[in-house]
Amino acid sequence: MSATHNPLRDPQDRRLPRIAGPCSLILFGVTGDLARKKLIPAVYDLANRGLLPPGFALVGFARHDFGRQEFAGMIKSAAKEGARTPWRETVWKQLAAGIRFVPGEFDDDAAWERLGETMRELDEKQGTGGNHAFYLSIPPGLFPVVVSQIKKHGLATSDGDGGASNGGWRRVVIEKPFGHDLASAKELNSIVSDVFPPESVFRIDHYLGKETVQNILAFRFANGMFEPIWNSNYVDHVQITMAEDIGIGTRAGYYDGIGAARDVIQNHLLQLMALIAMEEPVSFKASSLRIEKQKILANARPAPRLDFHTARGQYVSGWAGGQQVAGYLEEEGIPQSSTTETYAAMRIDIATRRWAGVPFYLRAGKRLGRRVTEVAVVFKPAPHQPFAKHDVEELGSNALVMRIQPDEGVTLRFGAKVPGTTMEIRDVLMDFAYGGAFVESSPEAYERLILDVLLGDPPLFPQLEEVELAWEILDPVIEHWAKQSRIDTYVAGTWGPASSDAMIARDGRTWRRP
The missing domain is CATH 3.30.360.10 (Dihydrodipicolinate Reductase; domain 2)
Structure with a gap:
């Protein structure tokens, strides 16, 4: 697909697409309906449009005990089923090189240590450069425990114990609903704001x-x-x-x-x-x-x-x-x-x-x-x-x-x-x-x-x-x-x-x- 017909082109110059830099997207709840039907196909389509760099990585975190190849197969199946752009094996092979899976429960400290190790490995071998976005595709009641674990294991900052030493950004993506009333929304905002600065918090409203x-x-x-x-x-x-x-x-x-x-x-x-x-x-x-x-x-x-x-x-x-x-x-x-x-x-x-x-x-x-x-x-x-x-x-x-x-x-x-x-x-x-x-x-x-x-x-x-x-x-x-x-x-x-x-x-x- 040419840049001139790219609907996600750079708004400042119709000739130039907006291409993301090296980074990873870490999906919590990767086996859920939202991830399989919407998020994974969207990632493939972005790659197929040429909007993701060769250094992009996709990391899944869930309680299932997938092997890396088994997990990649699940991702491929979801991408093929939900993609809006034509399937191209060359695009998939490039995307598959950056796919990783971390098994574990959200309260499992060992799993979070493995996630930190995976992020460092991606920085070194995939070239993600310390840039990682945490996507919370999980029930709202689990937001606080996941955000707290991200902080506890030093994953929210690039110079933390679990982060990379070469700089980079960290962002968190939170699906609605954000709280169930004003009091709970304020409480959740307080928890998230204690870990991520406002400019690093992305509250998704897909509409x-x-x-x-x-x-x-x-x-x-x-x-x-x-x-x-x-x-x-x-x-x-x-x-x-x-x-x-x-x-x-x-x-x-x-x-x-x-x-x-x-x-x-x-x-x-x-x-x-x-x-x-x-x-x-x-x-x-x-x-x-x-x-x-x-x-x-x-x-x-x-x-x-x-x-x-x-x-x-x-x-x-x-x-x-x-x-x-x-x-x-x-x-x-x-x-x-x-x-x-x-x-x-x-x-x-x-x-x-x-x-x-x-x-x-x-x-x-x-x-x-x-x-x-x-x-x-x-x-x-x-x-x-x-x-x-x-x-x-x-x-x-x-x-x-x-x-x-x-x-x-x-x-x-x-x-x-x-x-x-x-x-x-x-x-x-x-x-x-x-x-x-x-x-x-x-x-x-x-x-x-x-x-x-x-x-x-x-x-x-x-x-x-x-x-x-x-x-x-x-x-x-x-x-x-x-x-x-x-x-x-x-x-x-x-x-x-x-x-x-x-x-x-x-x-x-x-x-x-x-």
Whole structure:
């Protein structure tokens, strides 16, 4: 693949790809679903695009007792199955030369000593130069023990007992959720900050690596036609939806007790809201983006009447994808007494001059009508319409919809005259799809994020302050729901509980049907 058609090229020079320097990626939880389905294929694709150096190494740490060849075979199988770029044996052979495996439990000091020895061996023989990124693809409850072990064995600094003596950087990558409320997030931040400096901590939100999410910034600030109407004078409300048609699958142990609000609203949807609502940054440097996002999160709060402007529900058995599916309480591993929500919706108000009086409606759920993530900016009607009432009976609100997945693109809904002798106005759609407009293929989100980690480029990663501000928004809603003894239900394959429709109807609005 040529550099000129590389979607991860250097933004300062389209002719030059952004290539990581010599380094290793140390994967904790390397045998888990995330590593096998996303991370390992992303590493191969980066190598296949020519974005990883010959000195790159991939180290797996897990309790399995793999031999090196057996482990390399597992990596190869996962890469082949999930790669988005063509398979090339020459690329694989170069990647395989830097693959290592360290068996052991997270509380096994001997295993951590072996990890330190492996890092030193890679510095000497693979040329990683003391540059190592620790990727914590593990349950959140294990973050503290792993981070503490990294510190204990001197692996967090290049001059520690377990590190290299020739300098280099150390970084840590942490998957969401980052805590389960504000107090736990602060505690975890304290543990991580005691080991790694802020610039070396990368909190992954894979949604921020999606091409369409980044296009929000390009769409808003590269086009003069939209910015003048991006405010309360013209915008009626904003809907942010993340709908999944699947259930919890094998994630019962993780999902129950977490729920839809903690799982995706606290991170994905509030980050999308911040990007939609933020003011124009002075640049696209991480510090400038962070300042503007933090301003929005600091001034965003749930609507005052939580009983009126929040809703939650659990799916019950129904038809989804043409087949009968079980309800949440019938899923394996879920206790019958569970009140964990599989659907969550809430209204957020932003107290700024630009957005005063414009509600942001956020909703997320499992076993809904179809899989879709989108941001819909719904505009106010024209202040005067010189048409007869029956002329505009089929005219809805103008809306600009940014589709994040699965069909990335932008749709603009507006009114147009129906051909004929009468003045009849009807909604029409103008549609832009990434797949049809660009020759370049969009990189998978984890490709971009892993490369950014290895380059030390942090614009797409939420920082400590953003995480804590998001919990300040969500905590009152979670506390309100905890006081309720029952939870609403909705049939699998529908669009959520009736209470969600009632919530938005109280404001005289309805949910979009994606």
